Amino acid sequence: MILYVAATICLSHAALGQSGRRPNRGAPPSAPPVPAAPATDARAAKPAAPISSVIVAAEIAIDADRFSSNYDDEAVAICMERLKQRRVLEVVKGGKMTRKAAEDRAKLETGAYVLWLQVKMQMKNVWGELTIPYIDYFVFMPRTAKVLTEGRVDPNKRAVMIGSVPVPPAPRRPPPAIIQLKDGAREVADRVRGKL
16 A cells, blocks of 8 residues: 555656646637738839830931931831821820930830830942931830830831732832831831730
């Protein structure tokens, strides 16, 4: 009997002293921790404005010390006129602009593309006759100024349509620069219109 009592006392002390902790039966169980919501960028959460217009700008690139013309304004006007024929977006005049200025303008816009043309011009002869070997174009997206579409137009190599088949034109003397400019600006508008 003495052994039984001694064994019971030893076992009860061992059970209480085993972890040094006693269960608290009065406290409610703790809730699992709730993960914090990820931080969001306020600009990313803001919905992008719908694209409603295209701003048309141009620059003349020529290897000449002194050159003054309104060819860039003419290119903008012709391109705008062609874009308005099948209007999808409002067409806005941007005027004379460098590429950097066009990209900066696009970054400021929220609902407008910027279409920028660079008209490459060369002197044909010592009498100052001009030719346009090509026109480069870029469409910059609003806010980021990333390039949506780009290309190069050669106003002297436009294909002639016979029925539904394009045929290269016969070799001929290039037309005056103003005609090249108008043809090239219209072709830029035709190409870009399907991308906007």
